[in-house]
Amino acid sequence: MVGPICKLSRWSGSKRAGNRYILCVVTLLSLSIAALVIFSAGFSTNKRPKALYLVGLIISNVLVSIFMVCLRLAHKMKAKEDVKLALDAKEHELDADTEFLKTLTGLPTRFTFKELESATANFGLKLGRGGFGSVYEGILSDGCKVAVKRLEREGHGQKEFCAEVATISRVRHLNLVFLKGFCVEGAERLLVYEYMSGGSLDRWIFQDKTSASDSVPAKFIVLSWKTRFDIALDIARGLTYLHEECEEKILHLDIKPQNILLDTKFHAKLSDFGLSRSMDRAQSRVLTTMRGTPGYLAPEWFNDEGIDIKADVYGYGMVLLELVSGRRSVDQSQSNPENWYLPTMAFKKVQNKAALELVDPMLIGTLDAADCHQIVMSVNIALWCIQDKVSLRPKMSTVVQMLEGSISVEDPPCSSMLMSKQRLPLSSVSNITVVDAETISIPR
Numbered sequence: 001m002v003g004p005i006c007k008l009s010r011w012s013g014s015k016r017a018g019n020r021y022i023l024c025v026v027t028l029l030s031l032s033i034a035a036l037v038i039f040s041a042g043f044s045t046n047k048r049p050k051a052l053y054l055v056g057l058i059i060s061n062v063l064v065s066i067f068m069v070c071l072r073l074a075h076k077m078k079a080k081e082d083v084k085l086a087l088d089a090k091e092h093e094l095d096a097d098t099e100f101l102k103t104l105t106g107l108p109t110r111f112t113f114k115e116l117e118s119a120t121a122n123f124g125l126k127l128g129r130g131g132f133g134s135v136y137e138g139i140l141s142d143g144c145k146v147a148v149k150r151l152e153r154e155g156h157g158q159k160e161f162c163a164e165v166a167t168i169s170r171v172r173h174l175n176l177v178f179l180k181g182f183c184v185e186g187a188e189r190l191l192v193y194e195y196m197s198g199g200s201l202d203r204w205i206f207q208d209k210t211s212a213s214d215s216v217p218a219k220f221i222v223l224s225w226k227t228r229f230d231i232a233l234d235i236a237r238g239l240t241y242l243h244e245e246c247e248e249k250i251l252h253l254d255i256k257p258q259n260i261l262l263d264t265k266f267h268a269k270l271s272d273f274g275l276s277r278s279m280d281r282a283q284s285r286v287l288t289t290m291r292g293t294p295g296y297l298a299p300e301w302f303n304d305e306g307i308d309i310k311a312d313v314y315g316y317g318m319v320l321l322e323l324v325s326g327r328r329s330v331d332q333s334q335s336n337p338e339n340w341y342l343p344t345m346a347f348k349k350v351q352n353k354a355a356l357e358l359v360d361p362m363l364i365g366t367l368d369a370a371d372c373h374q375i376v377m378s379v380n381i382a383l384w385c386i387q388d389k390v391s392l393r394p395k396m397s398t399v400v401q402m403l404e405g406s407i408s409v410e411d412p413p414c415s416s417m418l419m420s421k422q423r424l425p426l427s428s429v430s431n432i433t434v435v436d437a438e439t440i441s442i443p444r
Contacts, residue, residue, distance in 0.1 A: 107169050109181035113188045115141070120148050128200070130258075130272065137195070146180060147196070151189040165191070171246055175238030177261055177271040196269065198262030201231065201319075205257060205326050205360075222362045225371045227266050228323045232378065233403050234268035235260055239316060240396040242270075243309040251307070255315030256296045257322060295329040299388050310390045316399070317385025321346055324378055326360030343386055346379060347414060355379045377402070383412035 117123065119138035127135045133151040140146055168179040168191075181192040198204075204223050223231075235255075242250040252259075252270065259272045292301070298314035300307055318329050321342050329342045339345045349357050355376045359367070367375070381402050387393050392413065394402070401407045 107165065107182070108179050109192075111181050111183045111190070111192060113183055113185040113190070116148055116183055116190055116192065119146070123148075123150065138192075140192075144180075145195040147193045149191040149193065151191075170248075171242065171250065173238055173241040175234045175267075175269050176241065177269045193271070196261035196271075197264050198266055200258050201260040201262060201268065202257035204262070205322060206328060222360075223266070225363055225367060225375065229374055229378065229403075231260070231262070231266065231268040232320055232323055233400070235270055235316065235319070236396055236400045236403060238268075238270040239312055240400055243312065243396050249309060251309055252312050252315075253307075254292050254296070255312050255319060256293050257319055258293075260319070298390075300390055308390070309395070310393045313385050313393045313396060313399070316396070317382040317393075318343070320378055320382040320385065321358075324360070324375055324382070325358050326362060343383075346383060350379060350383060350412070351414065377409050380409045380412055384409075387412065 116138065119140050120136045121138075123134075123136045125137040127137055127147060129135070130149075133149055136148045136150065138146045138148045165179070165182050168176075172178070177196065178194040179191060180194055183190040183192070205228075239252065239255070242252060254272065255270075259270060261269050261271045263269075292311075292315070296315040296318045298307065298311040300311065322329060325342060325346075327342065330340065331342070332340050334340055338348075346355075346358055349355050356372060358379060359375055381394075381399060385393055385399065398407070402409050
């Protein structure tokens with residue numbers, strides 16, 4: 001009987017089988033009624049054996065019907081209890097996040113979801129999309145234009161949200177995007193940033209340089225070397241603050257052009273702390289799951305030694321090479337496979353005393369002697385930053401001093417790992433990506 005009862009239990013618990021279940025109960029009760037009629041007739045004709053048999057049949061059908069009704073009611077009660085437990089667990093999780101946020105000091109303005117839904121015209125104008133959500137343009141009730149990031153990835157959004165709010169609420173710097181507010185309501189997680197009208201750096205240095213588009217004015221198609229150098233200095237200062245001037249060392253862990261935003265005057269600010277990781281001052285390295293973007297990942301991500309602030313230095317070096325060359329760190333459209341990987345190409349050019357050959361072709365004819373000196377210096381700094389050996393990479397405060405000319409820049413040592421490989425390094429392979437690239441496009 002155990003097998004049939006278990007089968008009956010599963011069958012009666014199925015929502016789709018509800019109608020069949022009711023039909024079965026009605027049939028059993030109908031048979032019982034029919035048997036009862038026959039039973040009455042049996043007694044009147046003195047056919048007691050048959051009547052007793054019918055009594056047993058009636059009682060059996062009634063008991064089975066009662067059992068099935070009770071079973072159905074039990075399943076309904078259990079289903080309601082499961083829903084209640086799930087809702088209670090979800091509410092407890094949301095309450096935990098809310099309580100966590102209450103423990104943080106200096107939090108920015110907390111908005112309601114309705115306020116941000118109204119500010120973004122029901123999330124109608126998307127500026128970009130990243131690994132943890134989309135970014136929308138919005139206008140607050142006081143007329144202030146903002147960028148609203150709505151976290152969307154299930155199973156990750158809450159943790160990323162709490163990490164980002166906790167981290168950004170502690171940092172204030174001219175070269176870091178300012179977090180104006182946030183929203184935690186139900187399952188919704190949103191961040192409200194200052195609006196950077198220039199969009200992200202990648203759309204300026206990697207765009208199609210053959211013609212102007214409607215969204216980018218022709219006069220801004222090519223960033224001058226001075227603008228590029230200033231952007232490099234801005235980001236170096238922002239990273240110096242995160243690494244060396246905060247109460248805890250903060251590792252950004254995803255330095256790339258998509259996370260560098262520009263204002264109308266092309267002042268640069270570092271954005272997107274969704275992957276950031278804090279370190280105590282006493283810590284030298286931390287072990288964490290791989291995160292970041294291929295092409296900007298430091299080699300130490302691929303061993304078990306842990307990472308430190310020098311992982312950000314590596315990413316910065318890659319961005320600096322891209323600012324000089326106007327091309328991506330990995331570009332397989334190049335006719336010569338030896339030029340697919342920008343760092344390998346850069347090391348070879350420096351070895352041959354031809355660093356200026358790396359410069360973006362669109363800058364040719366616009367450079368003076370001082371610009372050429374800065375470009376050679378910047379290439380050397382970038383190559384120091386992307387050294388395979390972590391200890392050879394400079395701190396970001398040292399990079400700032402190099403860029404400002406406070407200290408001299410020596411020729412970087414040759415990277416044996418890059419020079420000995422004929423294929424792309426593992427850190428540049430696209431199928432290991434952890435976070436989607438996010439490009440912010442500002443409509444004109």
